[in-house]
Amino acid sequence: MTRRYSAFSLFVEGLRGQTGWAPAWRTPKPKAQYDAVIVGGGGHGLATAYYLAKNHGIRNVAVVEKGWLGGGNTGRNTTTIRSNYFYPESVALYDFALRLYEGLSRELNYNVMFSQRGLVTVAHSEAEMEIAARVVNAMQINGTDAELLGPEEVLKREPLLNMSDRARFPVFGGVWQGRAGVARHDAVAWGYARAADRMGIDIIQDCEVEGFLVEDGRCAGVETAGGTIRAGAVGLAVAGHSSVMAAKAGFGLPIQSYSLQAMVSEPVKPCMETVVLYPGTGTYLFQSDKGEIVVGGGIDRVPSYAQRGNPPAQRQVLSGLLEMFPAFGQLKLMRQWAGNVDVTPDSSAVLGPSPLPGLYLNCGWGTGGFKSIPAGGWLLAHLIAKGEHHEISRPFDLSRFMTGRLVDEAAGSGIAH
Amino acid sequence: MQLFSCPFCGPRDETEFHFAAEAGKTRPEPAGEVSPEAWSGYLYAKSNPGGPSREIWQHVTCGEFFLMERDTLTHEVAGSKALRGQRP
Numbered sequence: 346m347t348r349r350y351s352a353f354s355l356f357v358e359g360l361r362g363q364t365g366w367a368p369a370w371r372t373p374k375p376k377a378q379y380d381a382v383i384v385g386g387g388g389h390g391l392a393t394a395y396y397l398a399k400n401h402g403i404r405n406v407a408v409v410e411k412g413w414l415g416g417g418n419t420g421r422n423t424t425t426i427r428s429n430y431f432y433p434e435s436v437a438l439y440d441f442a443l444r445l446y447e448g449l450s451r452e453l454n455y456n457v458m459f460s461q462r463g464l465v466t467v468a469h470s471e472a473e474m475e476i477a478a479r480v481v482n483a484m485q486i487n488g489t490d491a492e493l494l495g496p497e498e499v500l501k502r503e504p505l506l507n508m509s510d511r512a513r514f515p516v517f518g519g520v521w522q523g524r525a526g527v528a529r530h531d532a533v534a535w536g537y538a539r540a541a542d543r544m545g546i547d548i549i550q551d552c553e554v555e556g557f558l559v560e561d562g563r564c565a566g567v568e569t570a571g572g573t574i575r576a577g578a579v580g581l582a583v584a585g586h587s588s589v590m591a592a593k594a595g596f597g598l599p600i601q602s603y604s605l606q607a608m609v610s611e612p613v614k615p616c617m618e619t620v621v622l623y624p625g626t627g628t629y630l631f632q633s634d635k636g637e638i639v640v641g642g643g644i645d646r647v648p649s650y651a652q653r654g655n656p657p658a659q660r661q662v663l664s665g666l667l668e669m670f671p672a673f674g675q676l677k678l679m680r681q682w683a684g685n686v687d688v689t690p691d692s693s694a695v696l697g698p699s700p701l702p703g704l705y706l707n708c709g710w711g712t713g714g715f716k717s718i719p720a721g722g723w724l725l726a727h728l729i730a731k732g733e734h735h736e737i738s739r740p741f742d743l744s745r746f747m748t749g750r751l752v753d754e755a756a757g758s759g760i761a762h
Numbered sequence: 763m764q765l766f767s768c769p770f771c772g773p774r775d776e777t778e779f780h781f782a783a784e785a786g787k788t789r790p791e792p793a794g795e796v797s798p799e800a801w802s803g804y805l806y807a808k809s810n811p812g813g814p815s816r817e818i819w820q821h822v823t824c825g826e827f828f829l830m831e832r833d834t835l836t837h838e839v840a841g842s843k844a845l846r847g848q849r850p
């Protein structure tokens with residue numbers, strides 16, 4: 346059986362008629378007891394299991410997923426990876442993730458197709474250029490790469506941008522992060538799943554967690570459709586379903602669930618080099634390796650668990666697209682879909698112990714948690730293994746909503762998620 | 763496009779409305795005796811249900827806040843009610 350992926354194994358399997366490939370992961374029956382159970386088989390849950398085994402030697406672990414791997418937001422997202430935040434706490438978190446992404450294909454022996462093509466956040470006026478300079482300064486002080494671009498430098502990268510002097514949102518320049526980019530969404534989930542499985546972790550799909558086993562005021566496992574699974578500790582990484590699960594554990598979270606939609610066009614010849622975001626329209630886009638234009642924007646502003654996008658938000662995203670790239674007026678849309686995102690009041694994630702001892706939280710990533718998957722997994726694994734915060738996760742503890750020490754990135758970097 | 767119903771203006775385009783908060787929260791009093799946990803819960807914790815939900819919305823066009831009962835899974839609206847003179 347061929348287990349390792351390499352040019353050599355591809356060649357050998359070619360000669361053997363591709364008959365020797367081993368399945369990427371097993372389909373085990375859940376055991377009665379694990380050292381840790383992770384609820385949610387999205388990127389964050391799978392990465393948590395991987396780092397529990399890799400960093401802490403804890404291999405008696407199960408990931409329990411109600412649907413299929415990556416079938417939540419991870420498999421529905423537009424895959425932009427960046428660390429262009431304002432506050433030191435945020436850059437420490439998201440740049441840690443970015444650095445892990447830079448080595449991830451090798452680490453997992455799985456090509457996650459991380460393409461660091463750069464991201465430009467366009468400024469539309471003199472005043473916005475001043476704010477852009479401030480963000481660039483903050484990013485540089487926080488130790489990540491950032492550059493202030495003038496209009497020619499933006500247009501050199503994206504010549505199809507709207508240059509008309511009657512443009513509603515003209516290009517005055519922008520914030521450039523060259524290490525930002527995109528990766529393949531499914532590959533991140535599958536790569537972590539395969540690597541975790543290789544280290545003995547049980548990945549259990551099609552098994553909904555319906556509640557928690559609580560003994561002596563401590564979370565001692567989960568109740569699932571297939572029975573009780575006992576656990577030394579439980580990690581919760583269920584994104585838009587976090588409030589529903591928290592209610593079963595007896596506490597509330599500062600989270601509201603919304604639909605976030607995205608869409609892709611038919612594939613066209615290469616015409617975009619980078620990822621482009623217009624704060625003016627709220628629309629962002631890039632061209633996929635297959636040639637499709639991948640377009641996204643803000644949330645549907647109606648609380649929802651529907652995983653379905655409404656027409657008004659779609660219309661806003663698309664009218665933004667046409668303002669930015671008039672040439673795309675001829676493009677045909679191929680697909681439109683939505684995920685169920687977990688939005689917090691300060692646009693920052695929640696990482697840390699929950700009010701129920703033994704249960705740990707990884708949620709609140711909202712519209713922007715694909716980029717943080719390696720870090721979110723690393724940090725939740727640390728919390729579960731050590732029972733206490735890693736320095737990077739500490740500022741994102743739930744207690745900030747009591748102390749008032751919010752990490753408000755909607756205000757800081759102007760990017761609400 | 764979905765239509766929501768303002769108790770004063772009738773059915774209008776969803777884009778005219780703004781979600782304000784979940785219904786039924788009462789401000790803990792007296793302030794001097796409220797614990798940080800209770801205050802944080804009042805300010806930030808949300809029930810955020812997946813299914814039937816009672817919510818306070820604003821019809822931005824006329825400015826009025828009202829109660830709307832809807833389902834967050836199906837997006838079906840059960841009804842809207844004016845808030846004047848009563849507790850949600």
Ligand SMILES: Cc1cc2nc3c(=O)[nH]c(=O)nc-3n(C[C@H](O)[C@H](O)[C@H](O)COP(=O)(O)OP(=O)(O)OC[C@H]3O[C@@H](n4cnc5c(N)ncnc54)[C@H](O)[C@@H]3O)c2cc1C
Nearest residue numbers: 385387388389411417418419422423425554684714715716
């Ligand atoms: C359209 C769209 C575009 C996006 N674009 C970007 C982007 O460009 N860049 C970026 O960084 N982020 C983006 N995001 C956000 C990103 O997708 C998420 O923040 C991230 O994928 C969250 O990962 P997760 O593992 O926490 O959640 P998910 O991938 O949603 O995984 C959670 C899993 O938990 C499972 N689950 C739920 N309840 C239960 C239960 N009771 N029992 C068992 N399992 C359960 C679900 O089935 C799901 O598979 C986007 C999101 C969407 C929807």
Ligand SMILES: [Zn+2]
Nearest residue numbers: 768771821824
């Ligand atoms: Zn009205």
